[in-house]
Amino acid sequence: MEPYPRYITPGFKPFDPLELARKTEEITCQGDLKKYSKFLCAGVYQGISTGYTVGCCLRCIFCWVNWSRDFPEKGMDFYSPQQVFKKLVFYAKKKNVPRLRISGGEPTLGKEHLLKVLDLVNTTDYLFILETNGILFGYDRDYVSKLKKHKNVYIRLCLKAGTPEGFEKRTGAKGDFFELPYLGIKNLMEENLKFHVACMNDPALMPDSENQIMKKKLKKLGYFDYLEEEFCDPYYTSVQRLEKAGYHIFNQKNRD
Ligand code: SF4
Numbered sequence: 001m002e003p004y005p006r007y008i009t010p011g012f013k014p015f016d017p018l019e020l021a022r023k024t025e026e027i028t029c030q031g032d033l034k035k036y037s038k039f040l041c042a043g044v045y046q047g048i049s050t051g052y053t054v055g056c057c058l059r060c061i062f063c064w065v066n067w068s069r070d071f072p073e074k075g076m077d078f079y080s081p082q083q084v085f086k087k088l089v090f091y092a093k094k095k096n097v098p099r100l101r102i103s104g105g106e107p108t109l110g111k112e113h114l115l116k117v118l119d120l121v122n123t124t125d126y127l128f129i130l131e132t133n134g135i136l137f138g139y140d141r142d143y144v145s146k147l148k149k150h151k152n153v154y155i156r157l158c159l160k161a162g163t164p165e166g167f168e169k170r171t172g173a174k175g176d177f178f179e180l181p182y183l184g185i186k187n188l189m190e191e192n193l194k195f196h197v198a199c200m201n202d203p204a205l206m207p208d209s210e211n212q213i214m215k216k217k218l219k220k221l222g223y224f225d226y227l228e229e230e231f232c233d234p235y236y237t238s239v240q241r242l243e244k245a246g247y248h249i250f251n252q253k254n255r256d
Pocket residue numbers: 056057058059060062063064065069104105106133
C-alpha cells in the first residue's frame with residue numbers, strides 16, 4: 001500500500017487526489033462527524049466566523065494551513081454538523097459579523113457533513129463562503145447540484161495551475177487529474193451557482209507562460225467573471241513547505 005502523502009519533498013511520488021480524498025475522509029470523518037482544530041472569528045472578508053477543519057486532497061507547496069493538513073491523524077476533535085453550526089453562529093454573534101466559513105483544509109471532504117452544515121446555515125440569513133480547490137466539484141456533479149438549494153452559499157474556487165506539469169509540481173497530485181478543478185468550474189456554471197475563480201499565480205511560483213494558458217482555458221470554458229489573483233504570503237507553514245519542496249522564493253523576493 002502507498003504511504004499517506006505528507007508535504008512535498010524533492011523526488012516525491014505524485015498521488016491520485018481522489019484516492020487521497022478518500023483516505024483523508026477515512027481519517028477525518030466518522031459518519032457525519034468531522035475533525036476540526038479550532039473555531040474563531042478571522043479578520044479576512046472584513047470578519048468571518050471560521051471553523052478550521054482538518055485534511056486536504058492536495059499538498060500545495062505554498063499552503064499556509066497548519067501541519068494538520070499533512071498529519072490529520074494527530075489529535076483534534078470530531079464535531080457534528082449541529083455543533084459546527086452552533087460554534088460558527090456563536091463566533092459570528094460575538095463579533096457581529098454576517099459571514100461564516102470552513103477553512104484550514106478542504107471543506108468539501110466529508111460531503112454528508114458539509115451538506116448538513118449548509119442545511120442549517122440555510123435556515124439563517126448568514127452568508128456562507130465556501131472556499132474549495134474544486135477537485136471534488138469536478139469529480140462529483142451531484143455534489144455541485146446539491147448545493148443549489150443552499151441560497152446563501154457563495155463559492156470561491158481556487159486554481160493552482162494552468163498545465164498538468166505545473167499542477168503536479170505544486171500540488172503533488174498526478175498531472176492526469178489537472179482538469180478536475182476546471183470541470184468543477186464548468187459544473188458550477190452549468191448549475192448556475194454563485195461563485196468566482198481565484199488562482200495562485202504568484203510569478204515566483206507560476207511561470208507567465210502557464211499563467212497565460214490558465215487564463216485562456218478559463219475563457220474557453222466561458223468564464224469571464226472576476227479572477228482573484230493571489231500572491232504567496234510568507235506564513236510560517238508556507239515558508240516551511242516551500243523550503244522542504246526546494247523553493248526559496250522569499251529569499252529571492254527579499255533580494256528583489
Ligand atoms: S492550499 Fe488549499 S488546496 Fe492546497 S493543500 Fe492547502 S488547503 Fe489544500
